[in-house]
Structures are given as C-alpha cells and as structure tokens.
Amino acid sequence: MNLPPAPSFRLDGKRALVAGASSGIGLACATALASHGAEVTLAARSEDKLNDIAEAFAAKGWAARSLAMNVADIAATEAAVDARDPFDILINSAGLARHSPALETTEVDFDAVSDLNFKGAYFLTRTVAHGLIKAGKPGSLINITSQMGQVGGIDRAVYCGTKHAVEGFTKSMAIEWGPRDIRVNSIAPTFIRTPLAEQTLANPERRAWIEEKIKLGRVGELSDITGAAVYLASDAASLVTGAALLVDGGWTAD
Template sequence: MSALPTTPAFRLDGRRALVTGAGRGIGLAAATALAEAGAHVTLCARTASEIDEVASALRKKGFSADTLALDVTDVAAFRAAMEARGPYHAFVNNAGTNRPNSFTEVPVEDFDVVMNLNVRAAYFAAQSVARRMVSAGVSGSIINMSSQMGHVGGVNRSLYCASKWAMEGFSKAMALDLAASKIRVNTLCPTFIETPMTKPFFENPAFKESVLQKIKLGRLGTVEDLMGAIVFLASDASALMTGSSLVIDGGWTAD
C-alpha cells in the first residue's frame, strides 16, 4: 500500500493577513477567523475606535493583531501604507456598501458611491497588496468579498449587482496575471448575512420573507457561516484554487 496522503494545513502560523472593513460584520469575523488560525492580522477601516476595540479583544485572547485606520477609497494613502509595511500573505478585500433602489430611481450620487468603494477602491487595494507581495517574492491568497449578486440579478439590486459582477470579472483576470507569482485570487460570495449593514433591510417583514423564500436552507446567513471558508481560501487547503468563486448562499443560486 502507498503512503496515506496528508491533509494540507488550515493553519496560518507565521503569516500576515490584512482585512479591510474589519470593524464590524463580515470583516470582523474574517479578522477573528484568520487570527484564530494563527495569522498576525491587520484590521483596516475608517473608524479607528472600532478596529482598536476589535484588535484589543483579539490580543486579550492571545492572538496577534494591529490596526490601520484609513479610508480605502483614498487610493494613494492605501498604496503608501502597503509600501511602508511588510508584505501580507492573505488579503480579505472586504470593504463595501450597498444602496438598494429600483433601477429607474438610482441617482448618480449613489452610483458613484457604490462603484467608488465596491469596484474602484477594491480594485486598487488589491493592486497595492499584490504589488507589495510581488516585490517581496511572497506567495499568498487574495480574497475579494463578492456576493451571490455577482452571479445573479436581484430586485432593487442593479447597482450592487453591477459592482459585484465587475468584481467577479476583474478577480478572474487578476488570478491570471498573478498566477506566475504564486498569488491566488478568488471571490467569496455570500447570500444575505445578518450584519449591521443589512439589519435595516430585514426590518421590512415582506423583504425578509422574500429573502427567506430564495434561501433554500430557510434561514439568513450569519458571519460564522463564512469564517471557515475564509480560512480555507487563505490557507494551503485551497492551494490549487484560483480564479474561482466560493458561493455560500444557502442554495439561492441553485435554481
């Protein structure tokens, strides 16, 4: 009999991870998951008090964390911060927003805000992280936080869909450009997750019911539903996965 194979490690000991939008919701969960897996985690967000609180809580549990307070839409500032720091091995490109509205009612101002953060800022944040990785000869994983709405349409979601379909496209092309540098790029595509950003939407009973009818498992997602997937994508457990999407949607896109 040949030797038994060894399961690749889900651990991230000795590696550095960066999470944007890390003060709350999915970003906070991503930072926690990566820290628990052994990574040193840098929490990035505009609001210093939020990420300071999370970093302190992580350190109290014996994990390694620091903070980077800046607005990712300031492309030059983010680029300078990456150039001044050591390279990261994992990047969760999570900062994003949503302004739901009927297609015929979307104002130019909302279009600019959503596309500026979800597409422009996300694109150039990934570029800055990747440049630093390439210059240092570091391989690793970039995880672009997309959505099930990057694969389907949705009522009152034309703007959000536009931003996430754009992310799906540039992520595939990024993966091709960075493959020679052994930098993997994938998207994580959740369904509706209960977070501070989505909480106001679910105060509308009709909307919540319409969402639950589409999620075949019959419940809203929680941030905990994404934590294992984030560690998987960041670790050697997904070593052959790039240019792809991990869809965690409770069956939404299955029909």
C-alpha cells in the same frame, strides 16, 4: 499503509490585511484568521473601533494591529500598504450599498458605491499583489463579493454591477498572477445576519422572500463565511484560484 496527508488550515507566520474589519463580515473574518494563527492588520475608517478590537484580540493572545484606512482613497491606501511589509493574505470586505430603482439612481450614489466596491477593491487588490511580487512571495487575495455578483436583484442595479465587476477582475488577476503563486478568489455570500442586514430581515415580507430564495431555508450567519475565508487563505486551497466560492444556501442554483 501510507495514508494521504490532511491539509492544514493553520495560518501561523502569515500576515493578513482585512479591510472593512470594524464590523460584520470583515470583523468575523479577521477573528477567524487570528484564531488560526495569522497576524492580522485590522483596516477600516474608524480608528477608535479598530483599537478596541485590537485590544480584544490581544486579550486572547492573538497578534493584531489597527490601520485607519478608507479603501476609496486610492493614493492613501496605496501609501499605507506600501509602507508595510508584504501581506500574505488580503480579505477585502469594505463595501457599500445604496439600493434604489435603476430609474432613480443618482450620480452621487453611483459614484459612492462604485468608488468603494469596484475601484477601491481593484486598487487594494493590486497594491497588495504588488508588494508580494516585489518580495517574490506567494499569497492569497480574497474579495468579499455577493451572490448579487452572479445574478441580478431588484433595486440593486448599481450594487450588482459593482459586484459583477469585482468577480471579473478577480478572475483576470488570478490568470495574470497565477505563475507567481498568488491566488485571487472571491467569497459570494447570500444575506448574512449582520447589523447592516437587520433592517431588511426585520421586514416579515422581505424575510419570507429571502428564506424562500435560499434553498436551505435560512439566513446566513457570520460563521458560514469565516470557514470559507480560512479555507481560501490557507494552504488547503493551494490549487484554488479564479474561483467564486458561493456561500448562498443555493440561491443561485436555479
């Protein structure tokens, strides 16, 4: 009897660029990709922290390099990516949140959030895709968005706007580059236990509200995201593009 083959989640021989790799979701995704065989370029603004992470990866026998990069600086980012061989995988986890009531939003905060979350993400995704297209290679490009890219959130008009925008261009790019076998997807997490989220989670009222909204009744862990990242990066997701993989415990189900 011939049994159907199981898909592989291995990433051996793949080159991955992870933006926002110095902490939180970006660092967790970089660790997961490296542990599955990818050569990972760790990108963020803090070069010293990246070098420490690269050394920790090397101690485990994983291939890693560091790249000091500010995704909001479009010209510098394009130059840094273009100067390297094409990346087979992109995970864009660089992001910023400045929450306030919409009536109190300042132009400075609006520009800071949108320049990184939307404009920076757009041009980074485009730049990695351009390298793949020139080389005639397939690829998997993954943007870390948010459940707030599917719904609205109190005091989060700017943040939600940028995440909805990323979901939109992710779908459009998936359509444009599908014939070239370049897949473009997003991962949309709920509240994940990271250093940046600790202040919110430390507030008992906020924590109770979050756990009530999450149908599975718990805050997300980094390991909840990394499985999704490995899946979308691997050949196991070879027919998945233009999708938003919600890792939100059912927050957006109603």
